[in-house]
Amino acid sequence: MPTSASLRVFIAALLLGLAALFAVSPGKAQQPTQVNPTAQSVKEKELLKELQRIQGRGTLPDTRTRVLEQPEGRAWRQFHQVTLRWIGAVAILGMLGLIVLFYLIRGSVRIEGGPSQARLVRFNAFERFVHWMTAASFVVLAISGLNITFGKELLTPLIGPAGFAEWSQWAKYAHNYLSFPFTLGVVLIFLMWIAWNLPTPSDFKWVAQGGGIVGSKHPPAGRFNAGQKAIYWIVVLGGGAVAVTGYLLMLPFYATDIAGMQLAQMVHGVVGLVFIAIMLAHIYIGTIGMQGAFQAMGGGEVDVNWARQHHSLWLEKQAKKGRVRGAAPAE
């Protein structure tokens, strides 16, 4: 029947048209009907809880980049975001507090009898050059290192996120590359002053008498007293530790894996922060804490009265060699 056939064709065309319409509809046709993103994240959380790590496939040649989460990573994050900041804040602010307290109680250590006209060389030009090269590098390394641990919280409110990012990028470059003169300086310090920094019996007496800093006695000491020897070994061993761990971090995966680099960062951070705190004390006693001390590393010469007060054994030897210049006698 022609009418019936036409109706069937019309209905079929209608159904085909509707089917085509649903096929291209972006609404229901392309979206799964049972997607629940929250449920998926819960699954990942459970997966992580059970497997303790999230890893998958990636396109970078280095397969180690494919591990996204692991338990050690979270423990390390907790360390460098919380524990390390506490260690640094307590060490540095505590040391600053001690220095201020010490200055208020003890004041600057004066040269007894005042400066004389006689002087002798304490550090030659090369020694001062090495000291200041290491010191100048250290100051930049310390500031840029503190920026890594504290900068985000302290500076972002002041200079904004863009300013902090720009500053931090340059600070990181300075931190990386000034490590080389610093490391060279530590090596040279180790070599050029080791002969005077080995323990001697006089060191124990010096410590027992408080070094003349605590109390009024000035115990005899050689070229370096026990306190300076402690600074020397802290610089050599601490500087060596931050150098080694720093290069492990600067050249990722060359010598160690993720766990090794996390350990390196922890050692680097703790030693670096304690190093800064101790250097604050070194800077204090080398400047306002002791009259005549800065001249030793500044111009290279010290007053004989200063040398007699703080390094009497060294002065005796220097005087015998005829190295004291000026009017006042060495003894």
Added chain:
Amino acid sequence: MRVFLLACLVAALLGAGAAYVLNDGYFPNASSVVFSTNGVRI
């Protein structure tokens, strides 16, 4: 003072030299052996 300034200058030169060498003739940029994983440049 001169020794101090010389020490600062040498420190800066050594730092810049290290940056130059480690970046294969370029000053710090993202395409270097320093900023790589497993020796593969990124």
